[in-house]
Amino acid sequence: MADRLMFDKLNGFGMKAERGDLFHIDFAGQTITYKVVSINVATPDDFTRLKIEPGRDIVTLLICTPYGINDHRLLVTGERTAMPETMEEQCESDGTTVYLTLYVIAFWIIVFVVASATLVHDEHGEEDVRRVYPSATFRSIRMV
Structure with missing residues (x-):
C-alpha cells in the first residue's frame, strides 16, 4: 500500500485539511458528510483523542505522519453535518x-x-x- 494515496491529502499532498472543511464517507449505500472540527498530531500510543462522545456523531480519520517517517499520527476529527445541495446532486449523479x-x-x-x-x-x-x-x-x- 506504500504506492497509494489514502488520506495523504489531509496533510500536504495537494491540499491541507483545515477546520470547517467537509469530507464524505460512503457507507451502506449512503453518503454521510462530516465537517472537520479538530486536527491534532499524537504519538502512536496516545488514544486520549479517540473517544466515543455521547450525543455527538463524530468520526476521526487517522493516518501516519510525517510522510516517510511515520512516527506520529495525524488525527482529523469531523462532526456529522448536512450535505450541501450541490454535493448531494454530485453524489447522486456519480x-x-x-x-x-x-x-x-x-x-x-x-x-x-x-x-x-x-x-x-x-x-x-x-x-x-x-x-x-x-x-x-x-x-x-x-x-x-
Whole structure:
C-alpha cells in the first residue's frame, strides 16, 4: 500500500485539511458528510483523542505522519453535518456503478467473441487452409 494515496491529502499532498472543511464517507449505500472540527498530531500510543462522545456523531480519520517517517499520527476529527445541495446532486449523479457495470459487460462480451472465434477456427481452420493451399500436408500432434 506504500504506492497509494489514502488520506495523504489531509496533510500536504495537494491540499491541507483545515477546520470547517467537509469530507464524505460512503457507507451502506449512503453518503454521510462530516465537517472537520479538530486536527491534532499524537504519538502512536496516545488514544486520549479517540473517544466515543455521547450525543455527538463524530468520526476521526487517522493516518501516519510525517510522510516517510511515520512516527506520529495525524488525527482529523469531523462532526456529522448536512450535505450541501450541490454535493448531494454530485453524489447522486456519480455514475461510477454504471460505468463499472458497462466495463464488466464489455469484458464478458469480448471473452465470448474471442472464445467463439477460437472454437470456430479450431473446427474449420484446417479445412480453410487446405482450400487455399491444397498441396499442404498436416500432421496431428496430440498432447497427453
